[in-house]
Amino acid sequence: MTELLFILYILFLFALPIPALVLTAVLGLIHALRLKYLLLKSQPMTGRRIVYLHVLTRALNLSASAGLSLVMAGAVHLLIADYLYLFLFNSVFCFLVSARWFDFGSRIFRGYILKWSAPRAALAENESEVFVMLLGLRNHTGIGWGMSPVFLDAGFLRVRSASVFFHGMLSTHDFAAETLLRAEKKSFEKIRIFPSRPVQPHGIDAFLIVVRDRFHPFKSKPERDEIHRAFLEQIAMKPAQAGLSAEPAREILNPGRPY
Numbered sequence: 001m002t003e004l005l006f007i008l009y010i011l012f013l014f015a016l017p018i019p020a021l022v023l024t025a026v027l028g029l030i031h032a033l034r035l036k037y038l039l040l041k042s043q044p045m046t047g048r049r050i051v052y053l054h055v056l057t058r059a060l061n062l063s064a065s066a067g068l069s070l071v072m073a074g075a076v077h078l079l080i081a082d083y084l085y086l087f088l089f090n091s092v093f094c095f096l097v098s099a100r101w102f103d104f105g106s107r108i109f110r111g112y113i114l115k116w117s118a119p120r121a122a123l124a125e126n127e128s129e130v131f132v133m134l135l136g137l138r139n140h141t142g143i144g145w146g147m148s149p150v151f152l153d154a155g156f157l158r159v160r161s162a163s164v165f166f167h168g169m170l171s172t173h174d175f176a177a178e179t180l181l182r183a184e185k186k187s188f189e190k191i192r193i194f195p196s197r198p199v200q201p202h203g204i205d206a207f208l209i210v211v212r213d214r215f216h217p218f219k220s221k222p223e224r225d226e227i228h229r230a231f232l233e234q235i236a237m238k239p240a241q242a243g244l245s246a247e248p249a250r251e252i253l254n255p256g257r258p259y
Contacts, residue, residue, distance in 0.1 A: 017088060035149055042150040042202055047170045050152050053112055054133070057105025064104040069094035106212050109133075113154045117169045120156060127160035130223045131213045134166055134173070136204035137192075150202045157209065159230045173207075175234060183231035189220035191228050 013020040036055055043051055073090035077083075110131055123129060136151030155168030166173040181194040189211040198205055209227065211220040 017085065021088070021092065039149040039152060043152060044170065047153065049116070050113070050154055050169060053109060054152060054154075057109045060105040060108070061103060062099060065095050065098035065102065068098050101216060101218060103212065103215055103217055106215055109154070109212060113169055117155060120167055123158070124160060127158055128226070129156045129158045130211055130227070131155070132157045132166070133210040133212050134168060135208040135210065136199070136202055137206045137208055138198075138203050139205050147206060151204060154212070157227060159226060164227065164230050164234060175231065177234045177237045180231065180235050182235065183228055185224065185228055188218040189214075189224055191224060191231070193231060 009020070036051065040048060040051055069091050072094045073087050076090050077087040113131075132154070134151075134153045134155070134157075135149050137147035138150045139147055153166075153168035153170045155166060158165045158167065164175040166175070175193070179195050179197075181196045183191060183193040186192050186208070191209045193207045193209065194205070195207070211217075211223050211227075213223060214220050
């Protein structure tokens, strides 16, 4: 069924490109607004400004990407080929590339999070840290597919000898070995990890870690690989795999834990 709908969409895109692009943009906007609404419903009141800041910086990034794509497509239209469909194709193509390769709002997002957050402890020996956004995901229970966001935090993820600790604006997370199930790479700057059981109070089924330490997201691959490697080492150290008696599992979410 999904393959049939995709083929029909491609045919619709070739037959009526402008209505198809408008419909795609409208549906994408509705889906994004719905996810942000679900996130705001479950986000703690004290942390809603993080959601607003994230939405504003994303809107800034999309607006800047749209402006850049129009400039580049307009230059081709005026200087090389005066063809409407080529202009539309170049606009969409440049917009998608710019929105994926550039993060125009990264400095603003990081600056405000640092301003709102409490001071952090100094780095220990052989310890590294990277600025990340932590998104809690829960399986859909109504309309939709995949996972919906229910919690958003931002701060620094510290990695040292297979130990991973997150110190955010709202909470701290100790990613202990016995609480982790698996970790997988999602993109150049994203890692999704699955806890061994849902994390309360939001019933989080997975965490999405987004590295927001660079203007070019695709250049975050070294940091992503280091974090992913640390998670794999943590999972490999699970007591059950080592043949040791397993201790009682700790929750990943530990808001009261000192840092």
